[in-house]
Amino acid sequence: MATFLDWFTPDEYVSSVYDIDLSKLWNNGKRLILTDLDNTLVPWNAPEAPLELTAWIKAAMDLGFDVCIVSNNGDERVETFAKRTGIVAVGAARKPRPAAFWRAMKMFDRSVPETVMVGDQLFTDIQGARRLGVYTILVLPINPREWWGTRLVRLAERIVLLRLVRSGRVRRPHPRTQ
Numbered sequence: 712m713a714t715f716l717d718w719f720t721p722d723e724y725v726s727s728v729y730d731i732d733l734s735k736l737w738n739n740g741k742r743l744i745l746t747d748l749d750n751t752l753v754p755w756n757a758p759e760a761p762l763e764l765t766a767w768i769k770a771a772m773d774l775g776f777d778v779c780i781v782s783n784n785g786d787e788r789v790e791t792f793a794k795r796t797g798i799v800a801v802g803a804a805r806k807p808r809p810a811a812f813w814r815a816m817k818m819f820d821r822s823v824p825e826t827v828m829v830g831d832q833l834f835t836d837i838q839g840a841r842r843l844g845v846y847t848i849l850v851l852p853i854n855p856r857e858w859w860g861t862r863l864v865r866l867a868e869r870i871v872l873l874r875l876v877r878s879g880r881v882r883r884p885h886p887r888t889q
Protein backbone atom coordinates (compact mmCIF):
# COMPACT_ATOMS: atom_id res chain seq x y z
CA MET A 712 0.00 0.00 0.00
CA ALA A 713 1.22 3.46 -0.84
CA THR A 714 2.20 5.59 2.11
CA PHE A 715 1.75 9.34 2.40
CA LEU A 716 5.31 10.05 1.29
CA ASP A 717 4.97 7.74 -1.72
CA TRP A 718 2.56 10.18 -3.36
CA PHE A 719 5.16 12.91 -3.31
CA THR A 720 8.32 10.97 -4.09
CA PRO A 721 9.62 11.89 -7.54
CA ASP A 722 11.46 9.30 -9.60
CA GLU A 723 14.26 11.81 -10.12
CA TYR A 724 15.26 15.07 -8.48
CA VAL A 725 17.59 17.30 -10.48
CA SER A 726 18.53 20.95 -10.31
CA SER A 727 17.00 22.02 -13.63
CA VAL A 728 15.55 20.74 -16.88
CA TYR A 729 19.02 21.01 -18.36
CA ASP A 730 20.20 18.26 -16.04
CA ILE A 731 17.64 15.76 -17.29
CA ASP A 732 19.21 12.83 -19.13
CA LEU A 733 17.03 12.90 -22.23
CA SER A 734 18.72 9.95 -23.94
CA LYS A 735 18.18 7.78 -20.89
CA LEU A 736 14.49 8.63 -20.86
CA TRP A 737 14.24 7.85 -24.54
CA ASN A 738 16.00 4.51 -24.09
CA ASN A 739 13.58 3.70 -21.30
CA GLY A 740 10.68 4.09 -23.70
CA LYS A 741 9.60 7.60 -22.79
CA ARG A 742 8.18 9.57 -25.72
CA LEU A 743 6.20 12.46 -24.29
CA ILE A 744 7.56 15.11 -21.94
CA LEU A 745 4.91 17.02 -20.03
CA THR A 746 6.32 19.99 -18.25
CA ASP A 747 5.22 22.66 -15.85
CA LEU A 748 5.92 26.23 -16.98
CA ASP A 749 6.46 28.67 -14.11
CA ASN A 750 9.63 28.16 -12.15
CA THR A 751 10.31 24.96 -14.06
CA LEU A 752 11.03 26.31 -17.56
CA VAL A 753 11.11 30.03 -16.82
CA PRO A 754 10.77 32.34 -13.79
CA TRP A 755 7.20 32.99 -12.77
CA ASN A 756 5.26 35.00 -15.38
CA ALA A 757 8.32 35.52 -17.54
CA PRO A 758 7.10 36.30 -21.05
CA GLU A 759 10.12 35.09 -23.01
CA ALA A 760 11.91 31.81 -23.40
CA PRO A 761 15.68 32.15 -23.05
CA LEU A 762 17.79 30.79 -25.90
CA GLU A 763 19.03 27.99 -23.69
CA LEU A 764 15.47 26.80 -23.14
CA THR A 765 14.57 26.95 -26.81
CA ALA A 766 17.69 24.90 -27.50
CA TRP A 767 16.70 22.36 -24.84
CA ILE A 768 13.22 21.96 -26.31
CA LYS A 769 14.73 21.54 -29.75
CA ALA A 770 17.18 18.93 -28.48
CA ALA A 771 14.31 16.97 -26.94
CA MET A 772 12.30 17.16 -30.14
CA ASP A 773 15.29 16.18 -32.26
CA LEU A 774 15.58 13.03 -30.18
CA GLY A 775 11.96 12.33 -31.07
CA PHE A 776 10.15 13.54 -27.97
CA ASP A 777 6.88 15.40 -28.00
CA VAL A 778 6.95 18.24 -25.47
CA CYS A 779 3.81 19.70 -23.93
CA ILE A 780 3.40 22.34 -21.24
CA VAL A 781 0.84 21.56 -18.55
CA SER A 782 0.38 24.69 -16.46
CA ASN A 783 -2.02 25.93 -13.83
CA ASN A 784 -1.40 29.45 -15.01
CA GLY A 785 -4.07 31.17 -17.15
CA ASP A 786 -4.79 29.93 -20.63
CA GLU A 787 -3.73 33.09 -22.41
CA ARG A 788 -0.26 33.49 -20.94
CA VAL A 789 0.46 29.81 -21.43
CA GLU A 790 -0.78 29.94 -25.04
CA THR A 791 1.38 32.95 -25.85
CA PHE A 792 4.42 31.30 -24.35
CA ALA A 793 3.76 28.04 -26.15
CA LYS A 794 3.35 29.77 -29.50
CA ARG A 795 6.66 31.56 -29.08
CA THR A 796 8.50 28.37 -28.29
CA GLY A 797 6.66 26.35 -30.93
CA ILE A 798 5.22 23.75 -28.58
CA VAL A 799 1.76 22.75 -27.48
CA ALA A 800 0.36 23.68 -24.09
CA VAL A 801 -2.53 22.93 -21.80
CA GLY A 802 -3.27 25.98 -19.63
CA ALA A 803 -5.50 26.37 -16.57
CA ALA A 804 -4.68 22.72 -15.91
CA ARG A 805 -5.80 22.56 -12.28
CA LYS A 806 -3.04 20.15 -11.31
CA PRO A 807 -2.97 17.88 -9.32
CA ARG A 808 -6.31 16.97 -10.87
CA PRO A 809 -5.86 14.28 -13.51
CA ALA A 810 -7.90 15.75 -16.39
CA ALA A 811 -5.18 17.94 -17.92
CA PHE A 812 -2.56 15.17 -17.76
CA TRP A 813 -4.96 12.82 -19.58
CA ARG A 814 -5.80 15.52 -22.11
CA ALA A 815 -2.15 16.09 -22.92
CA MET A 816 -1.42 12.37 -23.28
CA LYS A 817 -4.45 11.95 -25.50
CA MET A 818 -3.36 14.86 -27.70
CA PHE A 819 -0.15 13.02 -28.50
CA ASP A 820 -1.66 9.56 -28.36
CA ARG A 821 0.78 8.47 -25.67
CA SER A 822 0.26 6.11 -22.75
CA VAL A 823 1.23 6.46 -19.09
CA PRO A 824 4.44 4.37 -19.40
CA GLU A 825 5.57 6.55 -22.32
CA THR A 826 5.07 9.80 -20.42
CA VAL A 827 7.25 11.91 -18.12
CA MET A 828 6.15 14.86 -16.00
CA VAL A 829 8.67 17.55 -15.08
CA GLY A 830 7.87 20.18 -12.47
CA ASP A 831 9.03 22.16 -9.46
CA GLN A 832 6.08 21.53 -7.15
CA LEU A 833 5.42 18.42 -5.11
CA PHE A 834 1.71 19.02 -4.50
CA THR A 835 0.71 19.79 -8.06
CA ASP A 836 3.23 18.47 -10.60
CA ILE A 837 4.59 15.45 -8.79
CA GLN A 838 1.58 14.24 -6.85
CA GLY A 839 -0.79 14.79 -9.79
CA ALA A 840 1.34 12.80 -12.21
CA ARG A 841 2.17 10.06 -9.73
CA ARG A 842 -1.48 9.42 -9.10
CA LEU A 843 -1.74 8.35 -12.73
CA GLY A 844 1.47 6.36 -12.55
CA VAL A 845 3.41 8.80 -14.74
CA TYR A 846 7.21 8.97 -14.29
CA THR A 847 8.08 12.18 -12.46
CA ILE A 848 11.09 14.50 -12.36
CA LEU A 849 11.29 17.22 -9.73
CA VAL A 850 13.43 20.29 -10.42
CA LEU A 851 14.54 23.10 -8.14
CA PRO A 852 12.37 26.20 -8.61
CA ILE A 853 14.12 28.75 -10.82
CA ASN A 854 13.27 31.84 -8.80
CA PRO A 855 11.82 32.50 -5.33
CA ARG A 856 9.55 35.24 -6.71
CA GLU A 857 6.10 33.81 -7.29
CA TRP A 858 2.37 34.08 -6.85
CA TRP A 859 1.42 34.47 -3.15
CA GLY A 860 -0.79 31.36 -3.28
CA THR A 861 2.15 29.30 -4.46
CA ARG A 862 4.32 30.70 -1.68
CA LEU A 863 1.86 29.42 0.91
CA VAL A 864 1.79 25.98 -0.65
CA ARG A 865 5.57 26.01 -0.72
CA LEU A 866 5.69 26.19 3.06
CA ALA A 867 3.83 22.91 3.31
CA GLU A 868 5.83 21.45 0.45
CA ARG A 869 9.05 22.28 2.22
CA ILE A 870 7.99 20.13 5.15
CA VAL A 871 7.19 17.17 2.93
CA LEU A 872 10.41 17.68 0.98
CA LEU A 873 12.38 17.69 4.20
CA ARG A 874 10.81 14.35 5.12
CA LEU A 875 11.63 12.96 1.70
CA VAL A 876 15.25 14.00 2.11
CA ARG A 877 15.53 12.76 5.69
CA SER A 878 14.03 9.39 4.84
CA GLY A 879 16.61 9.03 2.07
CA ARG A 880 13.98 8.88 -0.68
CA VAL A 881 15.50 11.78 -2.56
CA ARG A 882 18.78 13.59 -2.48
CA ARG A 883 18.73 17.36 -2.89
CA PRO A 884 20.61 18.32 -6.03
CA HIS A 885 23.19 21.07 -6.03
CA PRO A 886 21.73 24.29 -7.41
CA ARG A 887 22.87 24.99 -10.90
CA THR A 888 25.74 27.41 -11.29
CA GLN A 889 25.16 29.81 -14.17
Ligand SMILES: [Mg+2]
Pocket residue numbers: 747748749750751830831832
Ligand atom coordinates in the same frame (compact mmCIF):
# COMPACT_ATOMS: atom_id res chain seq x y z
MG1 LIG B 1 5.86 25.64 -11.18
